[in-house]
Amino acid sequence: MNIGRALVPLTAVAGLVALCACSTAGASGNDGRLKVTASFYPMQFLAEQIGGGHVDVTGLTKPGTEPHDLELTPRQTGELGESDVIVYLKGLQPAVDDAIAQSGVANTVDAAALTTLEDHGTEVDGQHHTTGDNHTGHEDEVGSPMPEARGASADPHIWLDPVRYAEVAEGVGKALAKADPGHEATYEKNTAALVKKLDALNTDFEDGLKNRTSDTFITTHAAFGYLAERYGLVEEAVNGIDPESEPSAARMKTLHTLAKDKGVSTVFFETLASDRTARTLAGDLGLKTAVLDPIEGITDKSAGRDYFEVQHGNLQALRAALGAK
Numbered sequence: 001m002n003i004g005r006a007l008v009p010l011t012a013v014a015g016l017v018a019l020c021a022c023s024t025a026g027a028s029g030n031d032g033r034l035k036v037t038a039s040f041y042p043m044q045f046l047a048e049q050i051g052g053g054h055v056d057v058t059g060l061t062k063p064g065t066e067p068h069d070l071e072l073t074p075r076q077t078g079e080l081g082e083s084d085v086i087v088y089l090k091g092l093q094p095a096v097d098d099a100i101a102q103s104g105v106a107n108t109v110d111a112a113a114l115t116t117l118e119d120h121g122t123e124v125d126g127q128h129h130t131t132g133d134n135h136t137g138h139e140d141e142v143g144s145p146m147p148e149a150r151g152a153s154a155d156p157h158i159w160l161d162p163v164r165y166a167e168v169a170e171g172v173g174k175a176l177a178k179a180d181p182g183h184e185a186t187y188e189k190n191t192a193a194l195v196k197k198l199d200a201l202n203t204d205f206e207d208g209l210k211n212r213t214s215d216t217f218i219t220t221h222a223a224f225g226y227l228a229e230r231y232g233l234v235e236e237a238v239n240g241i242d243p244e245s246e247p248s249a250a251r252m253k254t255l256h257t258l259a260k261d262k263g264v265s266t267v268f269f270e271t272l273a274s275d276r277t278a279r280t281l282a283g284d285l286g287l288k289t290a291v292l293d294p295i296e297g298i299t300d301k302s303a304g305r306d307y308f309e310v311q312h313g314n315l316q317a318l319r320a321a322l323g324a325k
């Protein structure tokens, strides 16, 4: 009896779904897949890995574009409103945050609300350095509007810590399953596989950085605070959270002293921002330069084709800079 009752509606639904898929394919280019908009690469990667063939992912930040100060085109803003699900990171891209708030899309996933954020943002004034376990009580702040990204105290670069990124992956998996319950099993399976790979990456960093001779590294923009803290390293940033800001003379003087005191070997720069300041500082101090990639976008210049490959590149760069054997 149960079988008979189940079969009829299932057949009817299957027919209906097929019809819908055909009729909407021409109109919107959405062939029955869940239409997901992701604010920038790390969010896009999660949606693609977890959604697989059931999602059609659009990234708002084009490859090679620095994401922090992204402005959306009117067309992008319009398309945003047609998303089934939006995955973003509140506090990183103020213009995107505004557009999402006004998009009217109900299924929005804020990665910042899926893990814990900390304050690493004031290293640049030379008065405050990486502070270890300085939790900002973010749990209480979830859902409340964040201040302007440039002046915000919460560091948005959570994806560079494999443990936090895995927490975000779990939340994205749940959100996709909620929006598209028919494919819940696949989303769960893909989430589990991704989390397992992130766990392995975390172990690679732990093992790879174990026998090192120094802890301190200098970067151009303060993207690696969470990664540094996870593995007991100290990040000293030339610039702040915003990679385009100019360092003060006082900050440069502090870095000169610090590089000598802490046995710093390398000044890191990145692929999407200017390397001018890093090269100047390294030149003055006789240090090496190398790339440490904040994975805010993947381009031909990236040291790999996806998050995992570039993170392994970052690990090798850190091992070399910190004298790990």
Ligand SMILES: [Zn+2]
Binding pocket: 068, 157, 221, 222, 223, 241, 243, 294, 296
């Ligand atoms: Zn950044």
